[in-house]
Amino acid sequence: MSTLYVSHGAFAGHLVPQGHPERPERMRAVEQALEAECFQSLVRVAAPLAEASVATLAHPENFVEELEEMRPREGMVMVDGDTIMSAGTWEALLRSLGAVVHATDEVMAGRARNAFCGVRPPGHHAEAVRAMGFCFFNNVVVAARHAQRAHGAERVAIVDFDVHHGNGTQALVWDDPSLFYASTHQMPLFPGTGARSETGCGNVVNAPMRAGDGGAKFREAFDDAILPALRTFSPDLLIISAGFDAHARDPLGGLTLQASDYDWMTRALLDVAHETAGGRVVSVLEGGYDLRGLGDSTAAHVRALMGG
Amino acid sequence: MPEIPEDVASLSFEAALAELEKIVGRLEQGQVPLEESIEIYRRGETLKARCDELLRRAEARVETITVGADGTPTDLRPLDPE
Numbered sequence: 322m323s324t325l326y327v328s329h330g331a332f333a334g335h336l337v338p339q340g341h342p343e344r345p346e347r348m349r350a351v352e353q354a355l356e357a358e359c360f361q362s363l364v365r366v367a368a369p370l371a372e373a374s375v376a377t378l379a380h381p382e383n384f385v386e387e388l389e390e391m392r393p394r395e396g397m398v399m400v401d402g403d404t405i406m407s408a409g410t411w412e413a414l415l416r417s418l419g420a421v422v423h424a425t426d427e428v429m430a431g432r433a434r435n436a437f438c439g440v441r442p443p444g445h446h447a448e449a450v451r452a453m454g455f456c457f458f459n460n461v462v463v464a465a466r467h468a469q470r471a472h473g474a475e476r477v478a479i480v481d482f483d484v485h486h487g488n489g490t491q492a493l494v495w496d497d498p499s500l501f502y503a504s505t506h507q508m509p510l511f512p513g514t515g516a517r518s519e520t521g522c523g524n525v526v527n528a529p530m531r532a533g534d535g536g537a538k539f540r541e542a543f544d545d546a547i548l549p550a551l552r553t554f555s556p557d558l559l560i561i562s563a564g565f566d567a568h569a570r571d572p573l574g575g576l577t578l579q580a581s582d583y584d585w586m587t588r589a590l591l592d593v594a595h596e597t598a599g600g601r602v603v604s605v606l607e608g609g610y611d612l613r614g615l616g617d618s619t620a621a622h623v624r625a626l627m628g629g
Numbered sequence: 630m631p632e633i634p635e636d637v638a639s640l641s642f643e644a645a646l647a648e649l650e651k652i653v654g655r656l657e658q659g660q661v662p663l664e665e666s667i668e669i670y671r672r673g674e675t676l677k678a679r680c681d682e683l684l685r686r687a688e689a690r691v692e693t694i695t696v697g698a699d700g701t702p703t704d705l706r707p708l709d710p711e
Contacts, residue, residue, distance in 0.1 A: 342664060402662040446663070454663040485663065511666035513659030532670065573667050 324627045325427055326355060327420040328439035329368040334409030335442055338397065341405070342573055342610040343442060343455040351439045351606065354616035359624060364433065368420035368440065375418045378466040379459045379493055384450045388414075388457060400452045404442075413442065414457050421464040424603045429472035429558065435591075435602035435626050437563070439619075443607040445487030445562045446512060454485065454512055460605050461560050462493045465500055468558045475499060478556035480547065480590055481506070482539075482583075483564020483607040484574030486515030486527070490562065495521045501554040503547045505530060505539055507567070507576050526550045535569070535577035536585075543589055551590075555597040559590060565609030565618035573610050580617035587625035602626065631674045633682070640676075642683040649676040 333345035355363060376385045391398055392411040399405055417440040424436035444461060446454030465477035478501040479494070481487040486506040491514060494500035501524045506515050508529035515527045528542035551559075565583065567576040587604075594602045604626065609615035637645065652673040655661050661669050 403664055485666075488659070509653060509656035510670055511656075511659065511661060511663040513657050513661075532674070573663070575667060575670065 322431075322434035323362065323364045324623070325366060325424055325433040325436035326363045326439060326623070327366050327368050327424050327436060328352070329416045329420070331368075331409065331412045331416050332439070332441045334407075335413035336397065336407035336409060337405050343608070345441075346612060347441060347609065347615060348439065350612040350616040351619050354620040355439075355623060357620065360620075360627075363623070363627065366423065368416040368438070369423055370412070370415050371418035371422055373415060375422060375463060375467070376414075376458045378470070379462040380447075380449055388452065400457070403454055404452050404456065406457075410442070410457070413440075416440070417442070417444065417460050418458060418463055421460045421603065421605055422467050425464045425468050425558070426471070428601045428603050429468055429474065434600060435594075436604065437623050437626055438603070438605045440606050443483075443564065444605070445481055445483060445490045445564070445607050446485070447489040448492050451489075453489075455608075456489060459489045459493055461487075461562050462490055462500075464560055464603055464605065465494075465558070469499065474557040476501065476554060476556045477558045477560060478503070478551055478554055479560045479562060480504075480551065481562035481564070481607070482567060482586055483562055484567040484571065484576055485511050485564070485608060486529075487562055487607075488512045488514040491515070491519065491521070491525055494524060498522050498524055500524060501551070501556060502526070503550060504528065504562075505542050505547070505567070507532060507534075507574055510574070524554070530567075530576055532575035533577060536579065536582040539578065539582060539586065543586065548589060548593055551593050552596065556594075557598050558601045558603065559594040559598050561587075561590060561602065561604035562607050563604045563622055564607030565615050565622075568609065568611060568614035568618050570611040570614035571609065573608070578618075580614075580621040583618045584621040584625045587622050591625065631671065631678050633675050633678050637675045637679050640679055642680060645676045645679040645683070649673055649680065652676070
């Protein structure tokens with residue numbers, strides 16, 4: 322069975338002001354990285370346009386409507402200090418939802434072994450009624466709830482190795498024992514959440530890192546905290562919030578991962594998915610703001626997903 | 630150890646610590662935008678380095694105090710002559 326790559330040109334149509342790190346060029350860096358010969362067997366699919374109502378799996382209807390009303394015909398509007406909507410943002414958001422729902426459908430139905438969704442803007446900072454930190458809709462929570470509603474998955478785990486804590490994801494799963502959230506992230510850093518003491522209803526594992534930490538500390542966090550808890554939770558589907566800004570080159574983070582670290586992290590997560598979830602993994606792009614670091618890390622991550 | 634910029638190098642211990650505490654508070658409360666968060670963190674690192682430097686100097690001065698044969702400290706020097 323194959324690994325799916327779901328993306329779309331519209332993701333580069335979400336425009337941001339000059340100098341903003343979450344920029345359209347990120348998509349080109351990801352695409353370029355996946356043009357190498359070893360990715361020939363990747364099944365490439367255009368992200369379909371989802372109905373806006375899909376977002377209500379994670380957000381109230383009026384929040385979705387308010388965002389839709391905010392979209393400008395031209396120019397840009399600031400949703401918060403970091404988060405900007407341009408004329409192309411709404412389509413990018415609907416196709417991000419379409420990408421994660423399609424990937425989840427294919428993986429849950431057994432038509433694909435696993436999937437990587439190359440989307441932007443990212444989603445893990447988006448809370449139920451708050452767009453923030455470059456994020457609007459929480460893609461991974463939408464995917465998790467879709468797997469439960471449409472495919473009967475009982476337990477879905479989300480593992481997030483972005484350098485920033487996924488405050489939105491954590492808040493959305495906080496009191497839902499059928500969902501699990503584990504995160505490695507630099508602390509203190511945006512958004513301020515993610516202390517080890519934040520444990521939800523026993524379904525949240527936070528492994529904060531200090532500036533300068535790299536592969537060795539991540540291995541410790543995976544081996545001692547995240548992987549054992551994930552095995553105990555025993556998910557039917559594993560979703561990865563794949564941010565690549567813990568890479569040493571990243572301008573928005575102070576951690577020191579190399580591309581090769583994303584290889585072993587991905588393999589470690591795949592091992593648990595094989596044990597408990599029939600190998601079902603849907604990975605969704607979050608951050609990663611150094612184009613070379615993003616490209617190299619994405620390549621290592623997707624190659625590992627393909628079993629290469 | 631981060632390089633300490635001039636404006637931080639001229640701060641007193643109290644001023645550097647006060648600014649550092651303010652930065653930690655803002656980061657912990659999520660009051661800093663994502664884009665600026667790492668810059669503010671790095672400013673915090675230089676403030677911490679300044680505090681460390683001043684503490685080390687004070688420690689070094691304490692160590693120069695010697696105790697005389699009758700048990701009274703001799704060669705007392707002020708901790709912070711600046």
